[in-house]
Amino acid sequence: MAAAIGLLRPRRGRLAAAVALGVLSLGSALALAVVAAWLIARAWERPPILDLTVAVVAVRALGISRGVLGYCERLATHDTALRAAGNARSLLYRRLAAAPADTAMRWHGGELVSRLGGSVDELADVIVRALIPIAVAVVLSSAAVIALAFASVAAAVVLAVSLVVAGILAPWLAARAADHAETLAVGHHAGRDTAGMLALDHGPELRVAGRLDTMIAESTRQHRNWGHASDRAARPAAVAAAVPTLAVGAAALGAALVATTLAATAAPTTVAILMLLPLSAFEATSALPAAAVHLVRARIAARRLADLTAPVDGRPRPRLTQIDLCEGDRLAVLGPSGSGKTTLLTTIAEAHQEPLTAGYFAEDAHLFDTTVRDNLLVARGDATDAELTAALDTVGLRPWLDALPDGLSTVLDGGAAAVSAGQRRRLLLARALVSNFPIVLLDEPTEHLDAVDADRILVRLLTPGMLFGADRTVVVATHHLPDGLPCRVVTAAEFNAEFNSDRGEYADQT
Template identity: 65%
Template sequence: MSISEPVSSSRVASLQPAVWSLLQPRIPRLLLAVLFGTLALGSALALATVAAWLITRAWQMPPVLDLTVAVVAVRALGISRGVFSYCERLAIHDTALRAAGNTRVGLYRRLVDVPPETALRLHSGDLVARVGASVDDLADVLVRAILPMCVAAILSGAAVVIIALISPPAAAILAACLLVAGVAAPWLSGRAAAATEALAALHHSARDTASLLALEHAAELRVAGRLDPVIAEAVREHRDLGRAQDRAAAPAAAAGAVSTAAVGISVLGAVIVGIMIAGHTSPMSLAILMLVPLSAFEATAALPAAAAQLVRSRIAARRLTDLTAPAAPTRRRPETHRVSLSRGDRLAVVGPSGCGKTTMLMSIAAGYPESPLTAAFFAEDAHLFDTTVRDNLLVGRGDATQDQLTAALHDAGLGDWLAGLPDGLSTMLPGGAAAVSAGQRRRLLLARALVSDFPILLLDEPTEHLDAADSDRLLAELLTPGALLTADRTVVVATHHLPAGLDCPVIRLDP
């Protein structure tokens, strides 16, 4: 389906089964929300009907007791609308939030199962946009599209039936206008918004990618003199996103005008029919004929926005399914690069950036999912959390002692740094990686790996951003059994270079 394909209510059923399996909405709770929504707007429709009867009947000055039931009904309907609306919000937001959680968990599980080249082909900014905003857009289909569409369909039918009991011609006019407001206007809104919403989604991803690039690599970009252009690119992408969103809002405004015109035509038609049948119809019926259509269109007023949301959700669904789609075939590595490890092995994977070192490490990790040889992959861009030094190291091993944490920091070359901290291991790292230099960040990540107790350690560029002497020393100690790590642990290191004279098996990858 192209992104400019028209939108209709049947699109709900056309969402990909795989996406529905991720969303996993609670159908009983969704139906309960539809029931509450119908009762809320149904209370408004019944209120208009009863109020019209009460006003015209009171004009005839009957005994007060004749109006008592209607007065009580007006009060009850006014109160019940608020109660039912509140219950509807509770039910639908509970459903949508649980569905969003199910979707994210399902995506994480799929990303674990897909080949490394599939999981790593996207920049972290694009991953954030897809797992964040795209999941939210997908879950919003329940709140902003499916619910109002179901409620509008039920209430519109009820309104036409009520008017048909008074005047079939007026009911026919109302039905035609409801079709314009409830089908034609959303269809136009969705058709016009599809292309611009797709453009906005692309800008959203580009904006996140540019912003995260500036945040994650600010130090390196500043040294290279490229930080200001990268920040300018992020600002430009943000402005482009705003303009794209403005363009997406314009068709919705046009659809709103069509809906308003449909309301006016419906009321005008009711007036004309009322004049024609005034001679043989009670004043109460005429009042109902005029007021009920106004309440009926309250249900259809949200449908143009629902159609636009349906478009956004369909685009989000496609982005999420593409997230775990197989990557394009890449050049196959020689068979000699298939690695089989034994306890205590040391192996270096050497090559320039982009040659596939990280992919090889993740492939090795996937080959040892269970004990006794469980492999742990420590990425070069692993996250440092906005918490204490201790908590950042405990990510590697939750039951590590104070002495083990301190020893790991000393082994990674952070002994002097630790001694200078005001609270030692309890020192907070505000902003995570923003609180340390690039070299300190890399040493902290190495210390996290050293404190772990996994039988197989897969270290991706553990000495990047360190000076040559420290880098060579740490690489030699990591790849020498018994130096930093006990001889019975298996260590695989991906790096750009190796120190001279190191006796270690090596796999060299070409660019």
């Protein structure tokens, strides 16, 4: 709960108002039970009708106020939760932006969506489904026991014990039942989202490789496994759900026994209140088992969100003593996929983030569902149409641009889905050409291009004064290089050796 409140930062005033409205709403139900019990018993005695008028009006007023106050409580609670979820997402975005580049880069897009979406929602639900119901139950249970004690201390003791069973034991059992299965389910959930995002983001490439059906089947399998894990969680939780019912029965039976012993001496109205008040007192505790389950989910979500911005392996980034960059340098980083080329580029970008002198252009950078012009202006907002057209011409997209119905104003419906893989790569390269960063970091800029075009572009990228001015530094991560290029070359293996050396030194120090 503390971790959730620290991340969500709900407004205390709104939170207190939601709790107050919840107490008044269920308090109206509790008062309605007391007044209705008195009215039924007193009416049986056939008094003058004027003796019952106030009670009749009170029953109507309490019945109406319960619905109205309950609606207001829902409005206040959801307003508080939605604002808190917005606070949490803003805070997480700021933490990711301020963290080292590889803090976010280590997560797949599907995992980021799952954590920033589903996990934040699970955390915000703790306000609606746990925090406020717990506070309301504590207040109303205490009020019910105190009110019943004025009629019978013995009945109040029985009610208090039953409320402890329904409000503490049952939620504890439900939380224990859900904990293990929820931990497993969240893993299946993340796996399902990751597989689904891979199928959506790389559908054409997966279809060509013959793996699209396999990826969709994997997403379906993960979703099915998640359903099975949820079913397993529900079985022991059903046992926990039966405990409050048993507690209600025990309280009602205890109240009946006490009322029987008092029937000879107590007023009929008192006996009626002793019988009906305990039944209404459990309405507030009925939501507590579900609240305990939501607390478990919130704890898991808080842990996943903390991992999102945690330092990579808790160790410092490697020193770049062997690949220091000078003005006008051309550096090629060679290595196969997964060898650490992207990590090296993000390390260089982080080293030059203060001041912001390096622009990192990722292999899978996003194309927005907007115009061609706006997709290029994200690199430099003051670029002219002539500069944008020249950049597209340089990367070989001028025929494509001329064929568009509205030129630079043509909307790319669906973003990357509106272009081929090769056109997307050229658009991202044009975005880099439009930028004015002194240091340009390009991750696989020629992927999905034919060999001839790829070699031609690599030569122009790594030759000073061709695509980029001789005073700008260009670092390119690639699988291969044409022969005879006048540039420095570092392999990903060399970088990994330095990284592992730094990691060993850090482990020795700690």
